[in-house]
């Protein structure tokens with residue numbers, strides 16, 4: 342073993358070069374942005390709280406259950422303000438206990454709390470002087486829960502943060518959204534509402550509650566660049582270190598906010614956050630028992646961290662100020678997992694591998710990589726591809742037992758392989774973590790390689806894009822979209838060590854168009870492609886009648902089209918090309934191409 346290792350180290354040396362992928366946030370000379378962002382980058386996990394008078398109807402109005410999130414009930418049921426605003430007179434959560442809410446977030450391992458100071462319904466959940474339509478002046482409760490929460494966050498060492506809906510305000514004639522009562526969705530005088538309600542209220546929440554970690558604006562809609570900038574400047578003028586989320590609009594945020602429950606396909610070099618629900622509503626909804634499992638939540642947190650983001654997980658307390666039991670239970674269980682495995686989450690950075698391995702997710706810290714194993718290998722061997730750094734030690738997190746491993750280097754294919762001997766059963770039923778201690782910064786090859794099972798997955802986000810002049814085709818963080826030009830094509834180069842016959846499939850998902858009431862998901866199909874690999878050609882179609890649904894996570898649905906078989910004759914480096922033959926839609930391929938998969942046929 343010792344000799345073998347020495348030999349391998351020698352084999353690695355020429356391969357180590359300087360183009361090591363440095364995760365963001367690791368730079369030595371911190372800029373002011375780095376300094377302001379640090380707590381956020383290290384935090385990884387926060388609690389979102391959607392609490393408002395919408396918790397009283399809790400998704401039902403006049404005996405009818407409305408689809409979608411409960412905080413949208415006023416809009417969905419087109420409730421006039423004269424019928425909605427009296428809900429405030431019934432809102433009296435006398436047993437509200439800020440301490441227990443924040444203690445729960447602490448126990449869950451969360452580092453910040455973001456709560457709705459004012460949602461789209463326009464009702465301020467704090468004592469506002471700018472509008473009487475607030476929890477202190479308009480309810481029998483009369484307390485300012487935000488004061489109590491700010492205190493509790495201070496006590497437990499969590500960052501206190503506010504959500505604020507800056508465009509939609511269904512209570513105000515000049516706010517955006519209330520088309521059923523005022524004239525249409527675009528207000529007559531948005532600027533007036535912006536000057537007279539938004540700015541004064543933002544000033545209040547940044548002045549009266551101590552240091553605020555971040556402000557979470559939402560649905561930027563009609564915000565002009567000038568308005569977004571003015572608002573961001575106001576925040577920074579009042580509290581220079583307060584961060585602003587991406588939904589302030591016009592790219593004026595300090596970090597990017599993903600679509601709700603959305604995750605990128607790979608590690609993403611920027612600051613970002615995904616807001617996520619535990620069931621399918623943000624506000625408390627009586628009828629929604631569609632809870633994600635603890636395992637799914639832990640895995641989502643791990644996935645987000647491994648891709649460089651933060652996971653902002655939501656609870657919707659009831660009108661009596663109780664956090665629903667299913668949420669409480671899950672949060673405590675996530676916290677239990679984090680107490681053992683937190684080292685592999687907090688303060689880590691995105692994986693140096695752009696695309697996760699097929700068995701799980703990876704995070705890193707200086708001199709370490711953490712392997713989060715979702716699918717524990719039955720063979721007792723876990724294979725990690727592409728790590729050129731020398732591994733000094735491998736241990737199971739939790740028990741801290743050392744595990745044996747071997748490093749190999751396959752010159753011809755340019756493959757580096759670490760194979761780790763693991764116990765037959767996973768140490769943790771949710772996610773087990775193996776910590777690799779490295780000599781130096783991880784030096785990683787991002788060459789696409791065949792996975793441990795023999796499967797080769799070619800993700801859209803790492804395709805070589807051959808774009809024809811003037812074409813709109815582009816990558817977003819999940820795949821390829823707006824592929825309209827028939828002269829655009831994609832290719833991937835990959836290394837395969839285990840030849841054979843492979844079943845080929847395409848993974849796609851819906852695109853959404855429009856916004857507000859016109860927003861919808863579409864999936865247009867019928868497109869034909871030519872797929873070629875080493876002289877073999879497959880005609881394949883993205884066809885909605887042939888597709889099958891696959892759920893890679895509780896948040897995603899991929900549509901899978903099986904398109905045929907190819908053979909990889911011998912170990913080697915190959916190139917696969919995908920060229921359109923017939924694109925039928927004006928929306929480009931009418932879906933997002935997430936991946937192409939080659940699965941060994943037994």
Ligand code: JFZ
Nearest residue numbers: 410412413559560599600601616623
């Ligand atoms: C918004 C709100 O409308 C909703 O009530 C909740 O507060 C949520 C956190 O944010 O809903 C959105 C906003 C943006 C997207 C989806 C839902 N998006 O970009 O996909």
